[in-house]
Each structure stands twice: as C-alpha cells, then as structure tokens.
Amino acid sequence: MTEPTTIKTGSSEKAYTTLPGTVGPEVVDIRKFYADTGMFTYDPGFTSTASCQSAITYIDGDAGILLHRGYPIDQLAEQSSFMEVSYLLLHGDLPSATELKDFSWTISRHTMVHEQLSTFYRGFRRDAHPMAILCGVVGALSSFYHDSTDITDPKQRMIASHRLIAKMPTLVAMAHKYSVGQPFLYPQNDLSYTGNFLRMTFGVPAEPYEVNPIIEAAMDKIFILHADHEQNASTSTVRLAGSSGANPFACMAAGIACLWGPAHGGANEAALNMLREIGDVKRIPEYIARAKDKNDPFRLMGFGHRVYKNFDPRAKVMKATADEVLKELNITDPVLDVAKELEHIALNDPYFIEKKLYPNVDFYSGVILNAIGFPTEMFTALFALARTVGWVAQWNEMISDPEQKIGRPRQLYVGQTARDYMPVSSRIG
Numbered sequence: 382m383t384e385p386t387t388i389k390t391g392s393s394e395k396a397y398t399t400l401p402g403t404v405g406p407e408v409v410d411i412r413k414f415y416a417d418t419g420m421f422t423y424d425p426g427f428t429s430t431a432s433c434q435s436a437i438t439y440i441d442g443d444a445g446i447l448l449h450r451g452y453p454i455d456q457l458a459e460q461s462s463f464m465e466v467s468y469l470l471l472h473g474d475l476p477s478a479t480e481l482k483d484f485s486w487t488i489s490r491h492t493m494v495h496e497q498l499s500t501f502y503r504g505f506r507r508d509a510h511p512m513a514i515l516c517g518v519v520g521a522l523s524s525f526y527h528d529s530t531d532i533t534d535p536k537q538r539m540i541a542s543h544r545l546i547a548k549m550p551t552l553v554a555m556a557h558k559y560s561v562g563q564p565f566l567y568p569q570n571d572l573s574y575t576g577n578f579l580r581m582t583f584g585v586p587a588e589p590y591e592v593n594p595i596i597e598a599a600m601d602k603i604f605i606l607h608a609d610h611e612q613n614a615s616t617s618t619v620r621l622a623g624s625s626g627a628n629p630f631a632c633m634a635a636g637i638a639c640l641w642g643p644a645h646g647g648a649n650e651a652a653l654n655m656l657r658e659i660g661d662v663k664r665i666p667e668y669i670a671r672a673k674d675k676n677d678p679f680r681l682m683g684f685g686h687r688v689y690k691n692f693d694p695r696a697k698v699m700k701a702t703a704d705e706v707l708k709e710l711n712i713t714d715p716v717l718d719v720a721k722e723l724e725h726i727a728l729n730d731p732y733f734i735e736k737k738l739y740p741n742v743d744f745y746s747g748v749i750l751n752a753i754g755f756p757t758e759m760f761t762a763l764f765a766l767a768r769t770v771g772w773v774a775q776w777n778e779m780i781s782d783p784e785q786k787i788g789r790p791r792q793l794y795v796g797q798t799a800r801d802y803m804p805v806s807s808r809i810g
C-alpha cells in the first residue's frame with residue numbers, strides 16, 4: 382500500500398488510499414468519496430476512471446505496449462494460435478499441449494448452432510448489415526440457453542463461454558452466406574478453428590474446399606490481434622450489461638451493438654471505405670486538409686486511439702501481415718498504395734504529430750480482409766468474432782469478483798429544478 386492521496390474539496394481535506402497495480406498508474410480509491418463529501422466526480426468517457434480490477438490485459442498507451450496475461454501481443458501474434466490465446470485469456474496461463482488439445486476439442490464440439498436458429502436469418506432483409514444480424518442472432522441464443530445458464534456456477538459460465546467462442550464463426554459465416562444467397566455450411570470439426578471459419582464462409586456444399594494455410598495463418602493472426610483490449614467501450618458494455626446478472630448471450634449482443642460504431646470496431650469498415658473514396662494518392666492532401674479542418678466532422682478513419690499515444694502495437698503486426706497476404710495472393714491493390722502514402726504523410730504532418738495520432742489496428746486490417754475476399758460490411762463482424770473471447774473472459778472475471786456491483790454511474794444534473802405540473806389548458810403558447 383502506498384501513501385494516501387489527499388483530495389481537497391472546499392474547506393475540507395480527505396485522505397484516500399491509492400491502490401497499486403502490478404504495473405501501470407496507481408488508482409485512487411474514491412469509493413467513499415460521495416459518503417465523505419456529498420459530491421460526485423465528473424469524468425465523461427471515463428478518461429481517468431478505472432471501473433474495475435482486472436488481471437487479463439495490460440496496455441501502456443505511451444509506450445505502445447499490449448500484454449495479455451503478461452505476454453506481449455507481438456509474441457502471441459507471431460508464435461501462438463487463436464485457440465492458445467483464447468485459453469490464455471480465459472484461464473490466465475498458456476495451456477500445456479494436452480490442455481490445448483482438450484480445449485480445441487471442446488470448442489469444436491460446440492460449433493453447431495440449433496437448427497431453428499437458421500430461421501432467424503430468413504427474417505432479415507437480404508441486404509441487412511451483418512452486425513445487425515449478429516445483434517439479433519447472438520441475443521437470440523439466450524433463448525436457447527436461458528434456464529441452463531446459472532451464472533453463479535463457474536462450470537456453467539465456462540460452458541456458456543465455450544459456446545460463444547465456438548458458435549461465433551458459424552453465426553458470422555451464416556450472415557455472409559445469407560447476404561450472398563448461398564446455402565449455409567455446417568462446421569467441419571477436423572479443421573482448425575480458423576480453417577473451419579474460412580470454409581463455412583467461402584466454401585460451397587457442391588465442392589470440396591481447401592484451406593490456404595497462409596490465409597489461415599493470417600486470419601488466425603487477425604483474430605489474435607483483436608482478441609481483447611481491456612476496458613474498451615464494447616467490453617465495458619458487456620461488463621455493464623452483465624453486472625445486472627443478465628444472460629451472457631444477451632450481454633454479448635450488447636457488446637456487439639457497441640462495437641458496431643465507427644469510433645470503435647466499425648472503424649475497419651470505415652477505413653477501407655475511406656481509402657477507396659480517396660482512390661488516388663494525388664487526392665490525399667485534400668483529405669488531410671479535411672481531417673485538420675475544425676469545421677469539418679471528417680476524421681481519418683483508422684487513425685488515433687484513446688489509449689495509444691505512441692503507436693498501436695497491433696497495427697505493426699497488421700501491416701506486416703497485409704504485405705504477406707497480398708504477396709501470397711499476388712495482389713497489387715491500389716488501396717494499399719493510398720494507405721501507405723496516407724500513413725507516410727500523416728505521420729510527418731505537425732497536426733497528427735502534435736495530437737499523437739497514429740494508425741491503429743483498423744487501418745491495415747481492412748486491406749487484408751478485402752484481399753482475402755470479405756465484403757467490407759463483414760469486417761466489423763470479424764472483429765466481433767475475435768473479441769468474443771475477450772468479452773467472455775472479462776465477463777467471467779467480473780462475475781467471480783467479490784467486489785462486483787451492478788454498474789450504476791452518477792450524473793451532473795443540469796436540467797430544470799422542481800416545478801409544478803400545469804394542465805394543458807393553462808399552458809401558454
């Protein structure tokens with residue numbers, strides 16, 4: 382325990398304990414602040430507020446560090462697999478060979494979805510956005526597993542977590558198949574988690590599908606890079622929804638809804654659309670000028686991050702992966718030329734330097750996913766697929782935390798003070 386922090390409010394001074402983390406800034410414990418002072422703290426967007434304790438992911442935004450359970454993201458992306466990282470996030474340590482085999486087997490046993498769930502898809506418009514479909518079908522899973530999910534039982538929580546990790550690739554692939562009018566493909570469990578997903582997305586029942594190992598490895602890496610990111614908006618949403626004791630499948634639907642926004646997971650789709658709109662390196666200065674113009678709401682999508690103020694370590698791996706995939710597929714994509722030049726110009730522009738705006742994970746992921754053959758609308762759904770493991774790991778951690786309480790922020794009220802109701806006949810105007 383370190384020195385208490387004194388907070389002066391008006392004429393009174395109170396000492397508050399500071400809680401040290403294992404790394405990172407200390408946290409002032411202000412749980413008694415309202416009782417002591419009758420005041421709330423004000424922090425829109427939670428820029429200075431820790432909402433929970435967590436042992437899953439650590440980010441040092443100034444140094445560009447991202448650790449999952451202590452392991453650097455670049456080591457995990459280069460050397461492990463998405464199944465290994467999923468086990469690590471859920472259980473706290475890397476699995477032994479047997480644990481990994483058992484875990485992968487367990488996940489593969491949950492890949493099918495209830496046959497009735499496919500009828501939900503048919504209710505959507507053919508051109509429905511995959512994230513709209515996912516909000517619906519993942520939420521609908523709660524109706525299949527409501528009575529069988531006692532969230533106070535760690536075993537049942539783990540089964541729900543396995544189901545979610547296993548079924549997301551099936552549900553995401555089905556969303557794609559529905560939009561292109563092809564039949565849904567059942568999972569094939571002798572394939573890897575990622576190979577199975579690629580087959581369900583790009584295969585057809587009429588022909589055998591061969592998984593390209595380079596694309597499979599790149600896709601697996603993309604999943605690892607998106608697996609968790611501590612208390613981001615969608616994870617905080619999952620935690621907040623889960624804090625009331627809600628069904629975990631419904632909580633994940635809440636996370637999916639939050640992820641969809643262009644300031645969060647929707648940025649990968651928005652970034653590629655922006656690169657396509659720019660179209661030619663000659664037009665980049667025009668877009669840079671717009672991004673800097675205070676009167677123009679335009680932002681360079683795929684740039685900037687709430688936490689990373691040096692570089693996004695995920696973007697580095699993503700950029701290298703983009704080069705690998707484009708080489709393997711023998712693609713020369715003009716969008717990549719625009720991306721590289723835009724990055725170069727922005728990184729040398731005083732506006733972006735001063736505001737510490739660097740390319741984030743979404744800047745290059747779109748280029749890779751486009752090359753693999755995913756339509757732009759699918760990009761955020763792929764992010765949701767990968768982030769599901771982070772959501773369930775954080776949800777499990779929250780439910781098992783003895784200090785967990787229902788999330789209930791306070792507010793600074795700026796509305797009308799109390800006034801009396803007037804019958805409509807007495808109102809003027």
Ligand code: CMC
Nearest residue numbers: 643644645646648672680681682683684685686687736741
């Ligand atoms: N282009 C131009 N200016 C920007 C950008 C951008 N992409 N991002 C931030 N700024 C400016 C912003 O206008 C503001 O300027 P000023 O101080 O003069 O008002 C300053 O930088 C700080 O911006 P902010 O909105 O207060 O920063 P934030 O921490 O609240 O927002 C962000 C972070 C990611 C929402 C924001 O940078 C953004 O909108 N980026 C584009 C969307 C994007 O790529 N999102 C993906 C995030 S990474 C994946 C994920 O976690 O989901």
